[in-house]
Amino acid sequence: MSDANLNENITLLGYRENLYNYLKYSDCYICSSKSEGLSTTVIESIILDISIISTDCGGWI
Structure with missing residues (x-):
């Protein structure tokens, strides 16, 4: 990722019990x-x- 300079724009959170709190503020899933x-x-x-x-x-998507 460092080649694309995305380190400050992408965060990998790992497992979360309730994704909605993060998903509602996301641009992309x-x-x-x-x-x-x-x-x-x-x-x-x-x-x-x-x-x-x-x-x-x-x-079906």
Whole structure:
């Protein structure tokens, strides 16, 4: 990431019990799952009108 100078713009938080408090202030949601299809967090991102970046792993999106 240091080549793109994004260190001050991207924060990896790790596991959180309740994502909503972070998601509602996000510009984009990244779902990098290898096997999970349409996750609850992707649905929440759609409801909050947040852009989604996701791997191709099934679901209806």
